[in-house]
Amino acid sequence: KQEVTQIPAALSVPEGENLVLNCSFTDSAIYNLQWFRQDPGKGLTSLLLIQSSQREQTSGRLNASLDKSSGRSTLYIAASQPGDSATYLCAVGSYIPTFGRGTSLIVHP
Amino acid sequence: GAGVSQSPSNKVTEKGKDVELRCDPISGHTALYWYRQSLGQGLEFLIYFQGNSAPDKSGLPSDRFSAERTGGSVSTLTIQRTQQEDSAVYLCASSFRGLAGGTSTDTQYFGPGTRLTVL
Numbered sequence: 001k002q003e004v005t006q007i008p009a010a011l012s013v014p015e016g017e018n019l020v021l022n023c024s025f026t027d028s029a030i031y032n033l034q035w036f037r038q039d040p041g042k043g044l045t046s047l048l049l050i051q052s053s054q055r056e057q058t059s060g061r062l063n064a065s066l067d068k069s070s071g072r073s074t075l076y077i078a079a080s081q082p083g084d085s086a087t088y089l090c091a092v093g094s095y096i097p098t099f100g101r102g103t104s105l106i107v108h109p
Numbered sequence: 110g111a112g113v114s115q116s117p118s119n120k121v122t123e124k125g126k127d128v129e130l131r132c133d134p135i136s137g138h139t140a141l142y143w144y145r146q147s148l149g150q151g152l153e154f155l156i157y158f159q160g161n162s163a164p165d166k167s168g169l170p171s172d173r174f175s176a177e178r179t180g181g182s183v184s185t186l187t188i189q190r191t192q193q194e195d196s197a198v199y200l201c202a203s204s205f206r207g208l209a210g211g212t213s214t215d216t217q218y219f220g221p222g223t224r225l226t227v228l
Contacts, residue, residue, distance in 0.1 A: 046218065
C-alpha cells in the first residue's frame with residue numbers, strides 16, 4: 001500500500017524566503033506526482049503535475065522535482081509571499097492518487 | 110469555463126438520516142473522483158468513475174456509502190444512516206482522461222467540497 005509523507009507538517013517563514021517542501025512515498029511504481037494548494041475552507045488547486053518520465057516541472061516561482069528511485073519529490077517556492085500561505089499537498093498517482101497530509105505554510109510580512 | 114461544482118456547500122444532519130451530495134464535473138471530463146477529508150487527516154479516496162466503465166469502489170468505507178454517475182456527467186454520493194464519524198468535507202474532482210491506457214493520469218480539478226456535519 002502506497003504511503004505518502006510530507007515534511008514539515010507546518011512551516012512559518014518571513015516574506016521573501018526561498019523554501020522547500022518535501023514529499024516522500026514508499027512505492028516507486030507511480031504514474032505521476034501532483035502538488036496541490038488548499039486554502040482554508042476551499043477545495044484543492046493543482047499547482048504542478050510531474051509525469052513519471054519527467055524529473056521536474058516549473059511554473060512561475062514554483063519548481064517541483066521528482067526522484068522516483070528514492071521515492072521523493074520537493075516543491076521549491078522562490079521569494080515567498082504572504083499570498084503563498086496555504087496548505088500544500090502532494091498526491092502520488094499509482095492508480096488512484098494517494099495524498100499526503102500536507103504542509104501548512106504561513107508566510108508573514 | 111466553469112469549474113467543478115458541488116452542492117450543498119454545507120450540510121448538517123442528524124445521526125441516522127440519509128444524505129445526498131452532488132458533484133457537477135467540468136464538461137467533457139471523463140474521470141470523476143470522490144474523496145473525504147476529515148479534520149487533521151489527509152484526503153481519503155472513496156470512489157472513481159471512468160467514462161462508462163464500472164466504478165472503482167475500493168475506497169468506500171462501508172456499505173452505507175454509494176455513488177452513481179448519470180450520463181457520464183453529474184455524480185451523487187449517498188450516505189445512508191449517517192454516523193457522527195461520517196462528519197468530514199467531501200471533495201469531488203474530475204479530470205479529462207483519468208487513467209489513460211494504464212500509463213498516466215492527468216491533472217485533477219477539485220470542487221470546493223461539501224462540509225457534512227452529523228449531530
